[in-house]
Every structure is written in C-alpha cells, then in structure tokens.
Amino acid sequence: MMRMKGLVDDSQAAWFGSLMTVGAMFGGPLAGLLIEKYGRKRTMFLSSLPFAAGYVLILLADKGTLMYLFCGRLMTGLASGMVTVVVPVYIAEVSTKTLRGALGSGVQLSITIGILLAYSLGFALDLRPMACVGIICATLIAATSFFTPETPRYLLMRNQKAAALKSLHDLRGPHTDVQEECRDIEDALSPQEGVSWRDFSKAELYRPLQIAIGLMVFQQCSGINAIMFYTVSIFRSAGFKESGELATVLIGVVQVVATLLSLMVIERAGRRTLLLFGGALMTITCITFGWYYHAVSGVAESQLAAGNLAWLPIASLIIYMIGFSFGWGPIPMVLTSEIFPSQARGTACGISIFINWLCGFLVTKEFISLQAVLGPAMTFWLFAMFCFLSMVFVWRLVPETKGKSLEDIELYFLGRSLIRGV
Template sequence: MDIQNERRRLLDAEGAEEESPGGLRSEQDAYLDKVKNGKLYLAAFASVLGPMSFGFVLGYSSPAIPELSKIADPRLRLDDVQASWFGSIVTIGAALGGLLGGWMVEKIGRKLTLMFCSLPFVFGFTVIITAQNVWMLYLGRALTGLASGVTSLVVPVYISEMAHERVRGTIGSCVQLMVVLGIMGAYLGGLFLDWRWLAICSSVPPTLMMVCMCFMPETPRFLLSQGKRREAEEALRFLRGPDAPVEWECARIEDASDEQGSSFRSADLKDPGVYKPLSIGVMLMMFQQLTGINAIMFYAENIFEQAHFKDSDLATVIVALTQVVFTAVAALVMDKAGRKVLLIISGIAMAASTTAFGVYFHLMDQAHSNASLSLLASEPQGPDVHADLTWLALASMGVFITGFALGWGPIPWLIMSEIFPTKVRGFASAVCVLTNWGAAFIITKTFQDLMNLLTSAGTFWLFSSMCAINVIFTAAFVPETKGKTLEQIEANFRGTPAL
C-alpha cells in the first residue's frame, strides 16, 4: 500500500488540512494519540526478564566466591587464581555470545533468539548446581556468560524495534534497570542462601522469560524485512492496540526499508548511514568500560570496611540498591531530558568523583609514608587517617554510582539499539557487544597491573581523564535520538530527508 495514501487516510480521519512541511510531525502525533501501550509494556516486561537473568549472572560470583573459597570439598574449593577465573570467564562467554547473537537475530529473528538464549542460562546454572569439580563451575559460568552476551544484544534490539518514539527511551532504559535489579537480587539471595540454592533461584528469571515470550510477537521491522506484511500488521496491532491505524506505520517502515535495501553487504560499510553510527556505537561501548566502573566496584568492599561497615555483604546490597534507584530515575526522565544531556551530566559527575578518588588514594599513600617515618623515628602517631578520609571515599563512590546509573550505564545500550539501520542491526550490534565485553575482560584482568604501574591515585586519575573525554565525545558526536522514529534517526545519518 502506498505510503502517501496511508498519510491521507490518517489526515482525513483527523480532519486535517492539506499536508504541510511540518505535516509528518502532526501525522505522528495523530497516530500516537490513538496508541494503547498496555500490551507493549507486557512485551517489554517479558523481554527484560533476559537482562534480569544477566544481572543474576553478574551478581552471583560476589556471594558465591567467598563460600566456594572455604568449602570443605577440595574438588570444588577455589584458590585466588581460580576465583578470579570464576568471576571473569563470564566476560569471555559474553563476548562470544555477542557474536552468536548478531548472527541469530538476522537468521531466526529477535523473538526466537531471545527464547533460545534462555537455554544456556538454565543449563549453565544447572551445571553449577550439579558441579563435581572446578571445571564444571567454569563451564556453568561460561554458558551463563554466553547467554548474557546474546541477551545484551537482542533485548535492546527487540525493544527498540517494537516501541514507538514516545516511550522508547523509558522502556529501553529498563534493560539496565533489570540488570541492576538482578545484581541486587543475587546479593540479597546471597545473604540467606548457599551457592547451590542461589543458582537455583538464579535460573527462575530465564525460565519465566522463555514461557512469557511464547505469547509475545516478533518485531514488525524484522517481519517486514522478511516480506511478511500481514504478520507485521498483526504484530503492530497487538503492540499498538485496536484503535491505531497500523497500516500507516507499516507503510512508513516499508518505505524506509525499500530505500536501504534488504540485505547487508560488506560494501555497505562505506555508507555514512552505516559507518557513522557503527563508529559511535563502538566508541560508546569502549568509553563505558573506560569510566572505571569495575575499579569502583572492586574497591567498594574496602571502602565500606574503612567506614566501619563490618558486614561487606550488606555493603554490596547498598551499592546495588543505589544503582537500582538512580537507574529507575534515568528511565523516568529519559524521554524528557534526552540521551545526550544525561550522558554529559553523567560523564561530568564521574569525572569529578574519580578525581576525588585519586585525591583520596594520594592522601592515603602520603599518610602511610608519614606513619612509617614516625615509626622509624619512634614518634607518637597522630589520629587515624582512615577515619578522617573515609567521608571522601564514601562521597566519591556515591557520586560515581549515581552518575553511572543516570547515564553511562543504561544509555550506551539504548543508543546502540536506536542508531543502526535494520539491515545491519545484527552485525553492528554484535560488533558493539563484542567491544564492550572484550574491553571489560581486558580492563578487569589488567587492572592490578595498571595499579602497580601508575599507583592507585594515578589509575583513578586516568579514569577521570577518560570520563572527561567521554563528555567531549558526547557533545561533539553523539546525536540526540529523543522523540525520533528509528527511520528518522537513520535518515539523519544518511543525510537524506526523513519520511
């Protein structure tokens, strides 16, 4: 059906006059005013059970490693090196999962990929539950990491392709919200459950996801890319409600798809509509890891102990709760404040807090040096420097976690799902996910070497400079996608008029 006929039908239904240069915007408003979001939210909830499962995987190692390090069974007992691999092997699996997910979303679709990735989640936790040696623990963690990588790719894509522009930011931010909820769930469970029962509980969200996704539709854009117009209209009718004239949206998506072509070829990498968003997506993922989030979480337990929080398990729950609260705030304001503004505010907050962390460690090193000199000179020591500086560490950590949760936590994943043309979405998203998890593994495994080379203070000042570069990069290159359709975002990169 011709897109112009669909536009006229909608305008006639609204009693509008002849289309003007700003007419498209009024058409969008007229269409979206008729949309009902109830089933869209239901589909979003079913899909974000995947990120919650991913959060349980990330959070599981924190309560499990101390227990497995002291377990009576020598076949399962972890030494320091084994514990390090138990925690970090997830990132290797996730990097491979990103590549696998990029292939799967194009071959079998977004919905089936999401359903199938629940299998390695459940199977991985089952291997951990039944583990008889350390290698079974590694295998279970690698499988859950593989599922996490697929999930971190497919869920943002699924949500961006089924949500409309008025709520896409809010729903898209729920991906990171559910990740931190899963992390907090694992921390809370670790207070009351042993490592086997915690693994059993962690397998519940992916099981629910598989069941719930059976009743949800495939994304309209994928169906149209497969030439399934009738199924795409049915999916839109499910997502938009019975009153919305979904034929108009279907025609608009089809018209944009016709301009792009149907399949991805390597020659498309020369197209500015492909290489520009791909470059931005890769840099966002790289910068997210260079903010120092893993370093902050690494030091969280020590900082709380210095602040006289004797129960480190409770301290990790407090950190996770802070992330949940401010990620929820980001989701609520995302479609009002915009992505770019929140990224800049987030980057400034993290740059300030990591600078303060560097000052904290610098003062601590100086204090230790002075204390050593006092002991050598047999002079009486002054007041406890730890107590004097604890407020600086706690304040820095609070500001950093708040800033990360407001911007650089959820938004890179959201923007990744918005900026790629349909025909390259699987490939480009896979590259971004591989970049993110690859950088996470490298930074995590080399962090201690960096500390030895630059000292603690120097390392955090390096992270601070990276956060400052984040802000400059965002201001100069990251487009604002708030309130725009995916087709308008793609047209902006191509330098062509939006439909």
C-alpha cells in the first residue's frame, strides 16, 4: 500500500496510525463547544484549518523529522473528530423529517468512499502526494462552507428569526411556505440558550445520552477494527498470496455499495430494523470467524489454501462488512444527531464522539494483546457476544425515529409524545 517515508519500523507506523484517534477524541468535544458558540456553519469552516495544517506538516516531513509526521497526524485526527460532530448535526438540522435518515447516512457513505479512494490511491502515490490531496480537500471544505446556510434552529436559538426564515427559504426553495416549519421549531426551542453539566441528570438529556453512548460503545466493540486488521491475512490464507493487499480495495467497494443501499432503505425500514439486521449478520459472522480460526488452529497456511474451509473466512468477511455498513456503520451517527434537543446537541454529540473515538483507540491498541491472550477464535467469539448484546440494547432502549421531526423526538424524551419506542 502507500509508502511512508520517515517511518522506519512497525512501532512508528503504529503510532502514526493511532495518533489520529487521539486527536479525534479531543476534536469531538471541541466541535461540540464551537457549534454552540459560533454556529454549525462556522465550525465546518474551522474544521478545515487543522486538516490543512496537518497535511502541510506531513508534506514538509522528511527523514529524521518524525515530529512533523506525528503532529500532522494528530492535527488531522483533531479535524476528523470535529467533522464527525458538526456534519451530522448540520445535516440533521437542515433536513426534512422524510430525508433526514438518508442524508445522515450520506456521512458514512462519504467516509467509505474516502477510505476506498485512499486505499486505491495508496497503490500509486507516496505519502507526500497523498498529503497534497488532503490539502486540496481541506481547501474545498473551507471554500464550500461559505456557500452553505446556517441552520434555522441555531439562528432561532440566537433570536435571529429573519435570518432563520431566509435560511429555510434557501433550503426548501424560494417559493415554499416556511412559516409553519419556523413556528414548529420556535415552539420546541427552550428559552434556555445552553446547558450545564447538571442538566444531564434530567431524563430528557440523560436518556438520549445513555442511548448515544451505548451506540458508540457497541459500534467500536463490534469487532470492526479486528476484521479490518485480518483482511489481508484472510485473503492470503485462502490462496490469494500475491493480491492480498487488493482485498482492502475489495472490502472498500463492499462498504460503499452496502452503505449506499442502507441510505436508500433507511426511511422505509427504519433505524432500529437496520441496526438489528446488521447486528444479526455481524453476530453470525463473528461466530463463524471464531469457528474457522478454532478449526484451523495449528494448520499450515499452504494447507489452508488447498482446504475446504478457504471460502469461509472470505464469505464471513464480506457478509460482516455488509451487516456493519447497513446498520452499525451509519446509523449510530444518524441517531446521535437526532435524539438531543437543539440547546444540548453540540455538547452531547461532542461527548458521544469522544466516547466513540476513545473506544476505537482502546480496541485498536489492545487488540493485539487481546488475541495473544485469548487466541483469534475466542477474540472473535467475544466480539460476537458484543454484537448480540448490541441487538438487545437496541431492542430494549432505542426508539424508532424515522419519519419524525426533531421536535417530535425531543417531546418523546420529555414524555409528551407517542413515538413508538421499545
């Protein structure tokens, strides 16, 4: 894959990869504060700055300048954490209730397309040309943010009704009557401008925060990082020795297609259905992964390639990625951006994203140690248990939000709505 000059051993390469999650852990809460103080639109612009700065540092790095690489990676991680908060919140607040799920899933679709492009370009480009691509993308984020309207909900929170009506006209069309929608948003807004930590002890904030944190923890404990870690070795053990790296591109294609299908059906099937469906596929395939590694324990790789089980890990890998991309890839981010009231959305999403990246860092960092202690089979069975528990969590606690306005969802957690929950 991509050749990384300046990284002389696997330990340095591992640090280069993990520093992104460290930066993202702090980027999420930072964006949560910024979107409440400066707005959603300005925060999107601000997120482009650490992206650009990080890629410039990576571009300037050369042998003996590891600090440039590490600081650059940390900065791009910070920006990634900011984006994973502000973009879902922005989309949730500007979308209609019939399109919010599909547009929200578009965030994950964009991520999977970006991963696929990075995998593909990595075969041909070195680290520095890839950094140039990153700088171009950061510049595009900054430029396009000037043409995006601020969300009507944020403007109404700042008592800027005229600007909110103009924003609604920009979003819905100049000939659309937006007065009723504006009144609905106003009626649902609390006169309180922000929230304090004490407010999270109230049921209307504690319950959605509990759901959001649960979704983020189960997403990262589902085994996605372990599956991606094993991708190349799975293909090589099945006999594709010379093209094992191409497996990452194939899995990237599977992710993009499955996420696109999820986007197309989310408003028909609903969030809960896709989470349960994805969780079921992931549970089954983690069990088959564990059974495979248990069955072939101690068998030489050459024997595996010629054996009858060579197809099983590849089939499990593809089905697992379909399940993740349908449900636990896009839906947690969509739900997290929907279930909090406007005044708390930035802070609460920042907390949730911090938990998400923290769990991602811990799972990625400790995976090698975990599979060394338990073995590959038990490790995948442990992930199967988490996938099954995620289904129980969704069944018992997560309400269905498809077709509901953000105001209806807020009323549900206040106990004043008839949204069908669990």
